[in-house]
Amino acid sequence: MTFQITSVPIDPSTWRDALVQDAPALAAGGIVVFEGVVRDHSAGRPVLSLEYEAYTALAVREGERILAEARARFAIEEAVAVHRTGHLALGETAVWVGVAAAHRGAAFDACRFVIDELKARVPIWKREHYADGPAEWVGVPGPPAP
Amino acid sequence: MTFQITSVPIDPSTWRDALVQDAPALAAGGIVVFEGVVRDHSAGRPVLSLEYEAYTALAVREGERILAEARARFAIEEAVAVHRTGHLALGETAVWVGVAAAHRGAAFDACRFVIDELKARVPIWKREHYADGPAEWVGVPGPPAP
Amino acid sequence: MLQPVRRSAEPPDPMQIRLVHYALFRDARGRDAETVTTTAATPRALFDELGFGAALASPESWIRVAVNDDFAAWDARLADGDTVVFIAPTAGG
Amino acid sequence: MLQPVRRSAEPPDPMQIRLVHYALFRDARGRDAETVTTTAATPRALFDELGFGAALASPESWIRVAVNDDFAAWDARLADGDTVVFIAPTAGG
Numbered sequence: 023m024t025f026q027i028t029s030v031p032i033d034p035s036t037w038r039d040a041l042v043q044d045a046p047a048l049a050a051g052g053i054v055v056f057e058g059v060v061r062d063h064s065a066g067r068p069v070l071s072l073e074y075e076a077y078t079a080l081a082v083r084e085g086e087r088i089l090a091e092a093r094a095r096f097a098i099e100e101a102v103a104v105h106r107t108g109h110l111a112l113g114e115t116a117v118w119v120g121v122a123a124a125h126r127g128a129a130f131d132a133c134r135f136v137i138d139e140l141k142a143r144v145p146i147w148k149r150e151h152y153a154d155g156p157a158e159w160v161g162v163p164g165p166p167a168p
Numbered sequence: 169m170t171f172q173i174t175s176v177p178i179d180p181s182t183w184r185d186a187l188v189q190d191a192p193a194l195a196a197g198g199i200v201v202f203e204g205v206v207r208d209h210s211a212g213r214p215v216l217s218l219e220y221e222a223y224t225a226l227a228v229r230e231g232e233r234i235l236a237e238a239r240a241r242f243a244i245e246e247a248v249a250v251h252r253t254g255h256l257a258l259g260e261t262a263v264w265v266g267v268a269a270a271h272r273g274a275a276f277d278a279c280r281f282v283i284d285e286l287k288a289r290v291p292i293w294k295r296e297h298y299a300d301g302p303a304e305w306v307g308v309p310g311p312p313a314p
Numbered sequence: 315m316l317q318p319v320r321r322s323a324e325p326p327d328p329m330q331i332r333l334v335h336y337a338l339f340r341d342a343r344g345r346d347a348e349t350v351t352t353t354a355a356t357p358r359a360l361f362d363e364l365g366f367g368a369a370l371a372s373p374e375s376w377i378r379v380a381v382n383d384d385f386a387a388w389d390a391r392l393a394d395g396d397t398v399v400f401i402a403p404t405a406g407g
Numbered sequence: 408m409l410q411p412v413r414r415s416a417e418p419p420d421p422m423q424i425r426l427v428h429y430a431l432f433r434d435a436r437g438r439d440a441e442t443v444t445t446t447a448a449t450p451r452a453l454f455d456e457l458g459f460g461a462a463l464a465s466p467e468s469w470i471r472v473a474v475n476d477d478f479a480a481w482d483a484r485l486a487d488g489d490t491v492v493f494i495a496p497t498a499g500g
Contacts, residue, residue, distance in 0.1 A: 035181035042205065042259065054279075055201040056272060058500045059188065074499065077429050077492060079476040081499075105499055113188065117500040126202060126283060133200075134276050137500060145473070145492075146499030147430035159431045161498035204407045220406065223336050223399060225383040227406075251406055263407040283407060291380070291399075292406030293337035305338045307405040 025085030026104045027076045027146075032115040037104060044100045045122040052126035054133040058117040060110050068153040072160075073109045074116060077145040081105070088139040096132035098123040103136055105146055171231030172250045173222045173292075178261040183250060187266040190246045198272035200279040204263040206256050214299040218306075219255045220262060223291040227251070234285040242278035244269040249282055251292055326353050329394040331360065338402050342366075357381065357398055358388040366400070376403055419446050422487040424453065431495050435459075450474065450491055451481040459493070469496055 034057055041053065062069055085103060092101045103119040110116060119136045123129035148160040180203055187199065208215055231249060238247045249265040256262060265282045269275035294306040331354075334347045343364075354360035357379040361367050370377070378401040379386050392398070424447075427440045436457075447453035450472040454460050463470065471494040472479050485491070 034184055038180055038203075051205060051207040053201075053203040053205060055199075055203070056276075057184075057199040057201070058272075059197060059199060061197040061270070075430055076499075077427075077473070077494065080473050080478070080492070083477065124207070126204075126280075130202075130276060130280050134272075137272060141498075141500040143497075144499050145429070145471075145494050145497050147495065148498040149430070159434075159495070159498075161496045162431055221337055222406075223334075223380070223401065226380050226385070226399070229384065287405075287407040289404075290406050291336070291378075291401050291404050293402065294405040295337070305402070305405075307403045308338055 024089050024102055025082055027078050027081055027085075027107055028104055029106070029108045032104055032106050032118050034115060034118055037102065037118050037120060041100060041102050041120040041122055044102065051124050052129045053120060053122050054126070054129040055121075056117075056119040056133050056137045057115055058137075060112050060114050060116055062112055067150075067155075069112070070151045070153050071109060071111055072116075072148055072150045074105070074107045075147045075149070076105065076107045078107075081144045081146055084144045085140060088136055088143065091139070092121070092132045092136050095135065096121075096123070097125065097128040098132045101132055101136055103140060105140070105144070107146070170235050170248055171228055173224050173227055173231075173253055174250055175252070175254045178250055178252050178264050180261060180264055183248065183264050183266055187246060187248050187268055190248065190268070197270050198275045199266060199268050200272070200275040201267075202263075202265040202279050202283045203261055204283075206258050206260050206262055208258050213296075213301075215258070216297045216299050217255060217257055218262075218294055218296045220251070220253045221293045221295070222251065222253045224253075227290045227292055230290050231286060234282055234289065237285070238267070238278045238282050241281065242267075242269070243271065243274040244278045247278055247282055249286060251286070251290070253292070326355060327394075328353050329392060329396075331392060332395075332397040333360075333364075334397060334399050336399065336401070339366075339400050355392060356389045357386065357392065357400075360392065360398060361388075361400065373400075377401060419448060420487075421446050422485060422489075424485060425488075425490040426453075426457075427490060427492050429492065429494070432459075432493050448485060449482045450479065450485065450493075453485065453491060454481075454493065466493075470494060 089101045098121050100122045105117045119133055121129045121133040149157050150160055151157045235247045245268045247267045251263045265279055267275045267279040295303050296306055297303045328351045330349055331352055332349050335343050354363045374388050379388055380399040381390055381396050421444045423442055424445055425442050428436050447456045467481050472481055473492040474483055474489055
């Protein structure tokens, strides 16, 4: 498991249970989860829906690297993450990160590290569909002209 | 809702869904959850099970205060928490804290604040049952003699 | 001039205080709750009267007190009918 | 002494490079993928050859490159049969 890209809706409880199963012999005392949910606004503009597109082979490779870095850097037992692709409605889960650790400080630190690094490094693009104009790729200074 | 003491098993997915419902109009983009799960060891001793006992009236009052402090101090939309009482088996959820916010930094900070304050301030006691000796109240220097 | 001194030195009227016990205080008292008739004016005096003070030194540093379901100071003034809880170190979560 | 200079100045053999496009590069090219025959020795040269360089200044500062499904440098040496992806700013999560 560890890092997955999925085109089907993410069920947080399924992933939470899988994380607990993965943490060996119930030695984990604290679980920290980050979940990104589709919002109804972005930079002040009303969002109707959005779509995520992934360069899957590289996204999985980089996502696995990030989880391995988290395991090396923090005193945690397990870290897993999943990112959704395709068209998402408001309220759907775009990304889910879960960390299990014996002590909660490490779980918080590692979970935050993973989501920060995923957002910065993993090749996944987001296109927002607005109520007041054409869809746009998020985070891009401007479209290439050619 | 906000802070509850419950003697029935905590279902994390029920609480997660309630948190999302509470965050008005899906404006929340990030959810951070802390979940405390019964561990199989404590200070090196094998734990068979444990029980939590709450001074419920004051625990609810103090828990609500902590959640109100979190809402005042961090840019979050909602914070809820629930603590289990009674006899818990290994792997059961003892405490669940969930925070929803437009931006993840505030959600992480607030969730950590809430669990740290709950642990420090709320009158809930834990008794561990060990494989190798009699049950003990956790965190107490010694039993009162009279 | 001596009268006020005498008056304050007189024992106060006995009060009915309800004690509710949790965790290791319940273990120590062998019951969940009890009502005591006492002249202890503060939680600190009541603590000593119950015999806890002799066994547990400096309780102010590690035991908290609740009066009528909210935290209170060790030197708060008790009133007839108050409910008092001594709160040993907690370990929720 | 001049021969090595001449040899390196000769055009290299044309290579077949597979380009896979995502997000706004796919929008710009109007297709998911294509195979180009090119003498571009590096991703940077290929980027210019495709016409992106004229439109997008200083791509090194905000666009990443992948060769054969891993991140690569802009001046990496391309080989025949390589797959190249230009990675516009991402926004996962």
